[in-house]
Amino acid sequence: MTEELVPVFIMGKRYDVPSSLTIMKAMEYAGYQLVRGVGCRGGFCGACATVYRLQGDDTLYFGLACQTVVQPNMYLTQIPFFPAQRAEYDISTLQPRPERLFSLYPELLRCLGCGTCTKACPQELDVKGYMAAAMRGDIARVADLSFDCIMCGLCAARCPVGEAQYNIAILCRRLYGRYLAPRSQHLEDRLAEIRAGQFNQALEELKSLSLDELKARYKARQIEPE
Amino acid sequence: MARIRLSGERIRGELVRKIEELSGQNLLACNQCGKCSAGCPAAAVMDLLPNQVIRYAQFGLEEVLAANSIWVCAACQTCYARCPHGVDLPRVMEALRVIALEQQGDRLRPQELDPQKVAELPQLAVVGGFRKFTMMGG
């Protein structure tokens, strides 16, 4: 059975592609060989940011090419990279203090709070919310609100004052991880156990297994329920 | 002082129209009483006193855009509070800043700020600076 073909417009040129394809597969179907603008194909790496419009609709839509299914009369282009300010720092010498955000990213204080970034985020993050938290120096809040950021750069692409939201966010997540997150006691305990040699015997046993035995063990391993 | 040439063309010209549109003020409501200049806390360092700024604006003189007056006005609203004709001079100053920024570009660039200073300053000062001295903020 042949699948229904729908018209899509990639960078202005029309292609008829199967209606069930994602934008990324549709581009490949249309003959594009993707080198940039493609990565994990699983919605995590942020390489395939795409903007599109639908005929007769004034909204500008945003999505990841690997996750978004084509629609008839979709006008699209990829924005695999968008240049943004990136401060240089050594996380081990920074202090997790508001002043550090302002001195590394003074343009943070240009944010208008207009929310254009939030509308553009394919991860549906509250980008303006974490920028607001950054402006008051609340690093932990930025880390929390931006946790699912995949650094695709669409927020920066849309910002009227040229913010580098995603770079500010990752600075906060780094500061949070390094200095602010509560230390996990069970991790510390387990590390101590490993150092004390508690798992040496089990490891030795695994190392002595044949490849087939290892494969069988791997298939039978316990997996945490999703 | 250089000679200033006035013309009806300028008085009805593009600059006057733009200032009035951006400020929402009728420039001719000012009768040059000078109370704005008398009370302005930054008047001492201005190239053109506040009442001169509005005079230049009334006549559509481009020179007003080169005066430092529009950049040392802190929008403190003293002039507006005292104007007998209710002219909102802070809005005229803002209109001139917007026009000047369009012509001359931003006057405050994040990368040119001293990082030590930014770390020390209250956010309000920097946010306010960006709003007044760069485009988009206005």
Next chain:
Amino acid sequence: MAIPYYPGCTLSTRGRGYDASGRAVAKALGLELQELQDWNCCGATFPLSMDNLLAMAGPARVLAGARAQGERVATLCAICYNVLKRTNHFLQGDAEKRERINHFIEAQYAGDLRVQHFLEVLRDELGFQALRQRVEEAREATGRSLEGLKVAPYYGCLLLRPQKELQLDDAEDPHILEDLLQALGCQPVDFSHRVECCGSYLLVTSAELAADMSFGVLQSAARSAADLLVTACPLCQYNLDYRQAEMARQHPGFQPLPVLYFTQLMGLALGLDATDWGWELHHVDPRPVLTEHGYGQVFGVRRSEFGGGPQRTPNSEP
């Protein structure tokens, strides 16, 4: 009574002491300041150009968010107060532009929120007479009072102007701070520069000019023999306070003047625990003048932890 409260960005950093003392004072007076959920920067300046709707998106969103949580919002920061109240006034008066902004920020704000400064709440809801009563009670309990302390009530610009929109007090001859200070038992002094500008954000682009403007304010207060100065604005506090060491070097005979938030002084008068009110962020040490009134020990920081500014009376402390 819980009052929805918008702190503003600077009150979590440089103005931390204003926030902490304001909350403590409010709580002691049965007016708890309850921080809004999820707020953003107000923009720190009200956009004065008629076509600049984009700059109003931020404050408009604050108002819409506050309206969803209640019928009013109070601020401590005079700048936030000015921007939020003026934006509110604009949105109330222009239905067409209000709808455009609503559409952009994806809200349905009708302009029906009350924006208040905490001073208004004290004056109009608690009443300065009742405050005076509470101060008297604290005096009896602690044995300390601010009686006789000469305080310069500094308004600056944005708490008062433009009067037509803010309507907090008379823009040229206000008295709300004087009335408050009297309720605290202090002696407000009259000084010429109480409604003059401190230099505001010119600090960033014309630091010398801003310092001159602040110097004028301090000189004026000094001529009136003030022991200290109070403000309702974290930018005024910074401008007036941070350069006094340099002013003392440049101007022989300059007497440093401590610059406090009015809420800090209120808290002392009410006998509250002032330990964590951001004293380390003040450059000029207020303790020498407050020690005379028995408040020297309540600050919780050592001299060396003050911001490094000059002391009003040299050698008053080892």
